[in-house]
Amino acid sequence: xxxxxxxxxxxxxxxxxxxxxxxxxxxxxxxxxxxxxxxxxxxxxxxxxxxxxxxxxxxxxxxxxxxxxxxxxxxxxxxxxxxxxxxxxxxxxxxxxxxxxxxxxxxxxxxxxxxxxxxxxxxxxxxxxxxxxxxxxxxxxxxxxxxxxxxxxxxxxxxxxxxxxxxxxxxxxxxxxxxxxxxxx
Amino acid sequence: xxxxxxxxxxxxxxxxxxxxxxxxxxxxxxxxxxxxxxxxxxxxxxxxxxxxxxxxxxxxxxxxxxxxxxxxxxxxxxxxxxxxxxxxxxxxxxxxxxxxxxxxxxxxxxxxxxxxxxxxxxxxxxxxxxxxxxxxxxxxxxxxxxxxxxxxxxxxxxxxxxxxxxxxxxxxxxxxxxxxxxxxxxxxxx
Numbered sequence: 001x002x003x004x005x006x007x008x009x010x011x012x013x014x015x016x017x018x019x020x021x022x023x024x025x026x027x028x029x030x031x032x033x034x035x036x037x038x039x040x041x042x043x044x045x046x047x048x049x050x051x052x053x054x055x056x057x058x059x060x061x062x063x064x065x066x067x068x069x070x071x072x073x074x075x076x077x078x079x080x081x082x083x084x085x086x087x088x089x090x091x092x093x094x095x096x097x098x099x100x101x102x103x104x105x106x107x108x109x110x111x112x113x114x115x116x117x118x119x120x121x122x123x124x125x126x127x128x129x130x131x132x133x134x135x136x137x138x139x140x141x142x143x144x145x146x147x148x149x150x151x152x153x154x155x156x157x158x159x160x161x162x163x164x165x166x167x168x169x170x171x172x173x174x175x176x177x178x179x180x181x182x183x184x185x
Numbered sequence: 186x187x188x189x190x191x192x193x194x195x196x197x198x199x200x201x202x203x204x205x206x207x208x209x210x211x212x213x214x215x216x217x218x219x220x221x222x223x224x225x226x227x228x229x230x231x232x233x234x235x236x237x238x239x240x241x242x243x244x245x246x247x248x249x250x251x252x253x254x255x256x257x258x259x260x261x262x263x264x265x266x267x268x269x270x271x272x273x274x275x276x277x278x279x280x281x282x283x284x285x286x287x288x289x290x291x292x293x294x295x296x297x298x299x300x301x302x303x304x305x306x307x308x309x310x311x312x313x314x315x316x317x318x319x320x321x322x323x324x325x326x327x328x329x330x331x332x333x334x335x336x337x338x339x340x341x342x343x344x345x346x347x348x349x350x351x352x353x354x355x356x357x358x359x360x361x362x363x364x365x366x367x368x369x370x371x372x373x374x375x
Binding site: 023026030031034035038044047048051052055056059060120121123124127128142145146147151152167168170171174175177178181 | 198200201202205207229232233236237239240241242243244245246247248249252253255256259260263
């Protein structure tokens with residue numbers, strides 16, 4: 001990697017003692033990480049815990065960090081490993097759609113929602129549920145690629161697999177999802 | 186019309202990569218040309234595109250304002266633990282290992298207090314319809330299982346042995362959360 005990307009430069013500044021650079025990295029990436037981890041785990045509290053864990057690892061890596069890839073790819077690799085470990089925990093709680101969650105259907109008292117918006121919201125909820133049923137790596141590959149906008153090369157680096165494997169995972173994930181939404185998607 | 190039996194598996198496998206802009210230009214042109222004349226592939230590509238729209242438009246969670254504060258508390262714990270290890274590091278000589286372990290335990294004890302604060306700050310306000318009161322937030326002695334730095338010598342031998350075995354903040358997290366676990370189990374049993 002010739003020139004570190006902007007985030008890697010922030011990380012290097014943090015490594016040099018600039019604490020505000022760490023704060024900036026949190027502000028830039030906490031929301032995308034939370035979105036990714038929530039889609040992986042379908043559990044907001046667990047996703048928040050893992051966002052903290054990702055940044056704790058970034059903090060601890062300040063003395064040995066070397067910008068070898070995009071900073072965001074490194075972040076997503078940490079997040080993916082943590083998410084896969086979390087999903088494999090034997091006593092992990094079953095993920096349930098929470099009525100308090102951001103994907104919750106509109107409740108009475110929120111005012112009338114336009115029908116189109118409501119239909120879109122319900123479709124998004126169904127997709128999120130079906131997404132959660134995909135095999136872990138298919139889900140991770142699709143989320144990183146189609147939602148987070150990573151290239152296949154970046155997804156491959158995050159998942160520590162080949163680009164051709166990423167291509168196959170993303171394709172299988174999409175094919176499975178659209179088959180479940182034959183009527184609506 | 187392309188031969189669906191022979192050509193479609195090959196092209197169909199590339200539809201997703203086409204949508205993601207991951208095909209070389211020549212291959213992308215070939216797949217587009219195929220899809221323009223092959224109804225199944227064209228329909229599948231259209232379904233992929235609609236799915237991409239749904240995935241992109243799904244609501245994103247907002248980052249709670251307290252998340253950074255909780256992270257800071259965990260960093261403070263980690264720093265306390267690291268400092269303890271570093272300060273004890275000059276005494277690695279055989280026979281002095283207990284000193285490093287004790288220093289780590291003391292640092293982690295301080296971290297336990299930070300952990301308690303982090304846990305307490307996460308507790309939402311009690312609701313009137315809660316089945317049992319949230320006793321954790323009202324505990325008078327935060328992280329009571331974690332010995333204060335000056336209390337190690339006062340511990341019974343068996344407890345001191347356990348305390349000195351605790352190497353990491355994570356160990357203290359377990360200890361600090363035992364009370365929480367016990368209270369939850371008691372509430373469930375009750």
